[in-house]
Structure formats: C-alpha cells, structure tokens
Amino acid sequence: MSVAGTYTPKPGAAPLSRMIGAQAVLETKMLLRNGEQLLLTVIIPTLLLVLFSAVDIVDTGDGKAVNFLAPGILALAVMSTAFTGQAIATGFERRYGVLKLLASSPLPRWALMTAKTLSVLVTEVLQVILVTVIAFALGWSPQGNPLAVLLLLVLGTAAFSGLGLLMAGTLKAEATLAAANLVFLLLLVGGGVIVPLDKFPDAAQSALGLLPISALSDGLRDVLQHGAAMPWGDLGILAVWAVLGLGAAARFFRWE
Incomplete structure (x- = not known):
C-alpha cells in the first residue's frame, strides 16, 4: 500500500531523442494520410515509370527503356518528397500557426x-522500395555500387530538403504551393528524368546539368545503368x- 508523499513529481520535458522520434512518427503519419501528397510523391512517379516504359514515347537510347527511366524516377521520387511535398506542407503549417506553436514547445527548432x-527519409525508403519492385517487374537490370547510390540519395535529399524549407520559410503558403508545383513540372521535363539531357541544345545542357535533379538522375543513371x-x-x-x-534555410526561415 502506497503512502502519500512517496512519489515526488518531477516535471520536465521528455528526453530529446524521444521527442524527435515522436514528432517524426507524427510527421510521417500526417504525410501518408494526405491524399494529395501521396498523389505527388507515390502515384505520379510510378505511373510515369510504367507509362514511359511500356509506350515508346521518348528515345531513351539502346537497351530497355526501364534501364534509363528507373534511375530518373528514383530521383523524381526524392524531389517530390524532400522538396515539393515538404515545401507545401511546411508552408501551410507556417501559415496556420502550427510551427509557431511547435516552436514554443520544449522541442527545439x-x-x-x-x-x-x-519523416522525409522514411517516406523515401517506401518510395524506393515501390519503384524498385515495379522496375524489376518491368525488366530492370540495375548494376553498380550500392554505396554510391546511397550517397547520391542522401545528398539529393539534403539538397532538396534545404531548398524546400527555404521556399516554405520565406514565401506565403499560396505562393509556395504554386511555385513548388511549377518547379516540379519544369524539373520533370528539363532535369533529365524522362527526357535525356543530350536531347536539349548544347548551350542548355551545360546549365541544366548543374541542377540538383539533373545531378541526382544522371548520377543514379551512371551507377545503376552504366556501372x-x-x-x-x-x-x-x-x-x-x-x-x-x-544554410539559406537556416538563415532566412521565418516561423510565422
């Protein structure tokens, strides 16, 4: 039988690792429950992979079309989650004051x-698994160093996350929504995802090759297609x- 006063209250925040884990689980659940985000991050990339692998619309060079397309679709999946989806979701969280409330909690910014x-990384793992399974079903024959693929995906995620947070933290939510979707479409066409960069004029190739989506898709293609x-x-x-x-996101991000 317990005696009154045996237990002394010890108010305070939970351990930092537990707070980060709980917030990451919450962010992942919110992302996976959002139909519009799932359309952008999962359905569109897989549909593009199936469509352009089955129908000879774009000249992808020698060999099976899926060997060219699968690395580009993996890059597109990273961009759709780390940049487009994160920018839009964070932009509206900022507009509705969610970030302001979270910033006042014990969880550091x-x-x-x-x-x-x-949360982005967990979603990307699910995307990579899905795209890989579908690509194998279409006859994909990947090769190359898995470590190189991992480094490309991690650096690509970091690059697109920074750009997405920069956009969400500096523009209004409606502007972020429009700009993120526009950038997604432009980079889908001009980033070497579906259309090879060598199909563009020589002057444009040099500039397009410096884009993060081009570097990610070309790097993955060099490893997975050419070994x-x-x-x-x-x-x-x-x-x-x-x-x-x-760096720019850390410097210019506004929480409200």
Whole structure:
C-alpha cells in the first residue's frame, strides 16, 4: 500500500531523442494520410515509370527503356518528397500557426527540422522500395555500387530538403504551393528524368546539368545503368546545393 508523499513529481520535458522520434512518427503519419501528397510523391512517379516504359514515347537510347527511366524516377521520387511535398506542407503549417506553436514547445527548432527530415527519409525508403519492385517487374537490370547510390540519395535529399524549407520559410503558403508545383513540372521535363539531357541544345545542357535533379538522375543513371564506381562530379554538385540550401534555410526561415 502506497503512502502519500512517496512519489515526488518531477516535471520536465521528455528526453530529446524521444521527442524527435515522436514528432517524426507524427510527421510521417500526417504525410501518408494526405491524399494529395501521396498523389505527388507515390502515384505520379510510378505511373510515369510504367507509362514511359511500356509506350515508346521518348528515345531513351539502346537497351530497355526501364534501364534509363528507373534511375530518373528514383530521383523524381526524392524531389517530390524532400522538396515539393515538404515545401507545401511546411508552408501551410507556417501559415496556420502550427510551427509557431511547435516552436514554443520544449522541442527545439533544430530538433523539429530533424524530425521532418526523418519523416522525409522514411517516406523515401517506401518510395524506393515501390519503384524498385515495379522496375524489376518491368525488366530492370540495375548494376553498380550500392554505396554510391546511397550517397547520391542522401545528398539529393539534403539538397532538396534545404531548398524546400527555404521556399516554405520565406514565401506565403499560396505562393509556395504554386511555385513548388511549377518547379516540379519544369524539373520533370528539363532535369533529365524522362527526357535525356543530350536531347536539349548544347548551350542548355551545360546549365541544366548543374541542377540538383539533373545531378541526382544522371548520377543514379551512371551507377545503376552504366556501372560507374562513384560519380564524384554529380556528388559534388549535390553537396554544393545541400550546403547552400540548408544554410539559406537556416538563415532566412521565418516561423510565422
């Protein structure tokens, strides 16, 4: 039988790791329950993979079309989640005051960004598994170094997350919605995802090759289609974008 006063209250915040984990789980559940985000991050990339692999619309060079398309669709999946989806969701959280409330909680602001990044990574793992299974069903024959693929995906996620948070933290929610979707469509067409960069004029190829989506899709294609060991040039481009994007987001992000 317990005696009154045996237990002394000890108010305080939960351990930081537990707070980050709980917030990451919440962010992931919210993302997976959002039909519009699922359309953008899961359904559209898989439909594009199936459509362009089955129908000879774009000249993808020698070999099966899926061998060219699958790496580009993996890059598109990363961009759709880390950039477009995160920018839109965070922009509206900022508009409705959700971020302001979270910023006043015991969870530090950097820990909130960490939880959002973990949520993005979990979603990307599900996307990669889905795209890979569908690509194998279409006859994909990947090769190359898995470590190089992992480095490309991690740096690509960092680059697009920084750009997405920068957009969400500086523009109004409606502007973020329009701009993020517009950038998604433009990079889908001009980022080497579906249409090879060598189909563009020589002057445009140099500029397009410096885009993060081009570096990610070309790097994944070099490894998975051509068996390259480590695409240092593409990794360098993604690293620069990651540093610039995350640095600018940390500097200019407004919480309300």
